[in-house]
Amino acid sequence: MKLASSITYCASCHGQYLDRKHVDFDAYYDGPVIDTAGDIKVSIDDLIICDECLKNAGALVGLFPAEDLKTENQELGEALEAHEEHAKALEALISDMENTLSKFTSEKIQRPARRPRFVEVT
Numbered sequence: 001m002k003l004a005s006s007i008t009y010c011a012s013c014h015g016q017y018l019d020r021k022h023v024d025f026d027a028y029y030d031g032p033v034i035d036t037a038g039d040i041k042v043s044i045d046d047l048i049i050c051d052e053c054l055k056n057a058g059a060l061v062g063l064f065p066a067e068d069l070k071t072e073n074q075e076l077g078e079a080l081e082a083h084e085e086h087a088k089a090l091e092a093l094i095s096d097m098e099n100t101l102s103k104f105t106s107e108k109i110q111r112p113a114r115r116p117r118f119v120e121v122t
């Protein structure tokens with residue numbers, strides 16, 4: 001298996017794309033004869049597949065281009081940083097609230113020196 005060295009037709013989509021890379025599997029079969037734009041008939045007997053067909057085939061078995069995974073990984077890393085900053089801000093807020101609450105709970109409630117008098121209201 002190697003990269004195809006010449007521009008050829010894809011054995012899967014039967015297209016000829018100059019901007020695509022093609023993989024030559026060094027395998028041969030009795031492929032179709034297609035009509036080209038110049039009304040020339042071309043036999044596709046070499047198993048040479050374009051990168052787009054390979055990508056689509058790979059997706060069927062759970063393979064994804066490394067560039068897509070790198071982009072997704074970078075996006076997840078940025079989202080993680082944002083969540084970590086948000087978590088730090090929330091932890092600081094919780095700490096402040098705990099300090100404030102501890103001031104109220106640490107003050108002892110003083111009992112009055114004597115029982116309060118109840119005054120009858122007329």
Ligand SMILES: [Zn+2]
Pocket residue numbers: 010011012013014015049050051052053
């Ligand atoms: Zn193709």
